[in-house]
Amino acid sequence: MRKKFDITTTQPETAIEALSQASGLSRECIKDAMNKGACWWTLKGKQVRLRRATQGLRAGTRLQLYHDKNVLARKPEAATLVADNGRYSVWHKPHGMLAQGSQWGDHCSLLRWAELELKRPCFLIHRLDADAAGLMLIAHDSKAAGALSQCFAGRTITKHYLARVTGTLNTRDQLIDAPIDGKTAISRVTTLSMDESGPTSLLQVTIETGRKHQIRKHLESLGHPIISDRLYGKPAKVPLQLLAFSLEFDCPLSRRRVKLELPEPLNRLEPA
Numbered sequence: 403m404r405k406k407f408d409i410t411t412t413q414p415e416t417a418i419e420a421l422s423q424a425s426g427l428s429r430e431c432i433k434d435a436m437n438k439g440a441c442w443w444t445l446k447g448k449q450v451r452l453r454r455a456t457q458g459l460r461a462g463t464r465l466q467l468y469h470d471k472n473v474l475a476r477k478p479e480a481a482t483l484v485a486d487n488g489r490y491s492v493w494h495k496p497h498g499m500l501a502q503g504s505q506w507g508d509h510c511s512l513l514r515w516a517e518l519e520l521k522r523p524c525f526l527i528h529r530l531d532a533d534a535a536g537l538m539l540i541a542h543d544s545k546a547a548g549a550l551s552q553c554f555a556g557r558t559i560t561k562h563y564l565a566r567v568t569g570t571l572n573t574r575d576q577l578i579d580a581p582i583d584g585k586t587a588i589s590r591v592t593t594l595s596m597d598e599s600g601p602t603s604l605l606q607v608t609i610e611t612g613r614k615h616q617i618r619k620h621l622e623s624l625g626h627p628i629i630s631d632r633l634y635g636k637p638a639k640v641p642l643q644l645l646a647f648s649l650e651f652d653c654p655l656s657r658r659r660v661k662l663e664l665p666e667p668l669n670r671l672e673p674a
Contacts, residue, residue, distance in 0.1 A: 404506070407467040411459050417441070418455035421467055429455075435467060438474055439508035442466045451508070468506045478510040482668065483519065489546040489655055490527070490539050491516065494668045497535045497641035502526050516540045528554045531615065533632075536563070536646025537664055549654040554612060559651040563607045563617055564671050566643035567626040568635065570596045571603040578620040582613040589620045602629060604671065617644060643671050 409424045421432045421441070433455045435441060443452040443465050452465070459465070479496040486492075495501070495512045503511040516524045525547035527539045541547035553559045571593055578589045588610040595604045603626065607617050618634050621627060627635025629643040647669045653660045663669060 404468075404470045407465075407469070409465045409467070411461055411463045411465070413461050415459055416455070417443075417452060417457045417459055417465065420459060420463075420465060425467060425469070427469065431469075432467070435469055435474055435507070437509075439503050439514065440468045440470075440474065440506055442468075442505065466505075470506050473506045474509075476510050478515060481512050481515045481519075483516075484537070484665065484668075485662070486520070489543055490541045490550060491520065492662050493538050493540060494664055495530055495535060495538045498532060500532050501529045501538065512538055513540065527551050528612070530646055531618075531642070531644070533642040534644040534646065535641070536644075537649055537662060538646075539649070539662075546655055553651050553654065557610055559649055561609050561612070561646060562648035562650075563609070564594075564645045564647055565605045565607050565617060565621060566629050566671050567603050567605060567621055568600070568629060569603065569626050570598065570601045571605065571624065571626045572596065578623065580620065580623055582616055582619055585611075585613060587611050587613045587616050587620070589617060591621070591624075640672075645669075645671050 407425045409420055411420050418429055418432060422429055436453050436455055439451045441452045442449050443463060479499055481496060481499060482494040484492040484494055493512060493516065500511040502508065502513040508514040513524050513526050522542050525541040525544060527541050527547055527550045530536060530538055539550060541550055574592050576591045578591060579587065581587055590608045592606045593603055594606055609616055618628055618631055622634040630638035630640050631642055647664045649662045651660055
């Protein structure tokens with residue numbers, strides 16, 4: 403059951419004291435929620451997560467605690483550090499892991515995982531569906547984050563995916579340019595292999611834009627939804643068969659052309 407507690411302190415006290423008295427939750431429960439990113443306060447005019455239970459608060463401080471037992475009970479799959487390039491790092495995000503957390507917690511997000519692993523500031527540059535797996539970049543200073551984010555926003559990054567779809571589809575460099583939510587969306591599809599026994603097909607998809615669920619919607623429009631796509635196809639016993647395996651771009655930090663790829667065995671989709 404979800405509960406939101408919105409508290410304004412009336413006297414100087416610690417965060418754990420204020421939250422315990424107002425919520426009726428145990429101190430252990432509150433500490434766990436705070437550690438997992440479910441508590442917020444206003445710091446220097448910005449709403450940020452408050453994780454320190456012993457943080458001293460002035461009278462008039464506003465706290466918000468978002469408590470959902472189901473969310474807090476989740477355990478994240480392990481993300482894999484592919485490369486640490488100093489100002490940014492390259493990760494393999496597993497199926498089911500969020501890119502960043504929500505107000506209800508961030509312990510199952512790649513951004514928090516990277517913060518804990520690398521012990522330095524982390525900034526989200528781009529997104530990847532929670533159901534999908536694959537390459538993601540995390541920046542480690544605000545200027546690097548801004549410069550790399552512009553590459554994604556400016557369509558200067560080439561993104562390659564693997565997708566296993568239902569049915570047999572034999573095509574090469576097929577252009578799909580059906581708009582998504584009224585915006586330009588461009589995907590190119592090439593068949594890598596087909597399995598008549600499924601029947602299924604393994605595709606490489608290269609996208610020039612990054613609309614929400616772009617690949618999922620475009621492949622469904624061909625009559626070949628991605629296997630285990632609960633939104634645009636049918637659920638299955640395997641994770642969503644979509645993997646971001648390669649990125650190519652002119653790096654604004656090094657001024658060089660960069661090609662990033664997942665290493666073995668992370669760079670493939672297992673047969674469904």
